[in-house]
Amino acid sequence: MTTTTRTQGAPTDAAQTGLGETWTGHGQSASQRGRPGEDQQNGTSQGTSGRSGAPARRSSTELVTAQGRTSIADSVVRKIAGVATREVSGVHELGTGGSRAVGTFKSRLPGTSPSVSQGVTVEVGERQAAVDLDVVCEYGVSIVDLSQAVRRNVVDSIEQMTGLEVTEVNIAVDDIYIGDDESGQTAPRVQ
Numbered sequence: 001m002t003t004t005t006r007t008q009g010a011p012t013d014a015a016q017t018g019l020g021e022t023w024t025g026h027g028q029s030a031s032q033r034g035r036p037g038e039d040q041q042n043g044t045s046q047g048t049s050g051r052s053g054a055p056a057r058r059s060s061t062e063l064v065t066a067q068g069r070t071s072i073a074d075s076v077v078r079k080i081a082g083v084a085t086r087e088v089s090g091v092h093e094l095g096t097g098g099s100r101a102v103g104t105f106k107s108r109l110p111g112t113s114p115s116v117s118q119g120v121t122v123e124v125g126e127r128q129a130a131v132d133l134d135v136v137c138e139y140g141v142s143i144v145d146l147s148q149a150v151r152r153n154v155v156d157s158i159e160q161m162t163g164l165e166v167t168e169v170n171i172a173v174d175d176i177y178i179g180d181d182e183s184g185q186t187a188p189r190v191q
Helices: 074-086 097-107 143-162
Strands: 014-016 022-024 060-065 068-073 091-094 120-124 128-138 165-177
Touching: 068 074, 074 091, 074 120, 074 128, 074 143, 128 143, 143 165
Parallel strands: 128 165
Antiparallel strands: 014 022, 060 068, 091 128, 120 128
16 A cells, blocks of 8 residues: 555565665554655654754655656645545535635635635655645534545545555544524514
8 A cells, every 4th residue: 555656676565765775664654654754764854844943844745766756746735635625525614713714705806716725734755645634524424434534535545646655644623514504594573
């Protein structure tokens, strides 16, 4: 399941490190492999989080093979995760209350469209990605089943489209959409 790129003379579940060495993810847990952006050889980070104050992390990932190099921007992975999440039945919207309010305001401006990556945060390394989602689910949907379906769809979509291994998908259910209670409205008493 850790297929990232196919290298000449290497098994299909291995990726070329660019140093003439082959790395495989088999037999290691996500914690043993490290976080996205972490060097697999010595455990040092090649990027940083905004919290550490170190230099800014890369805005794209590069897949290196003998035939060339492919760079995938973080925004691409974020959009894939957003679309994959919205495809799951029971997901009403993505984002926290504040970001949804700003998104609603921005969508009313002429020439703008809703952001498919709202409510999605990603960390992308050379061969791995981690995703954080803020989800609003519909009332009556099993949150456990919904989170499993979202996680499965996001992992499958990102791994299929980018070749990156998804180490984790963290889901925060921020709200439940109840909908407009039209059945509770009564006819006006006076006409």
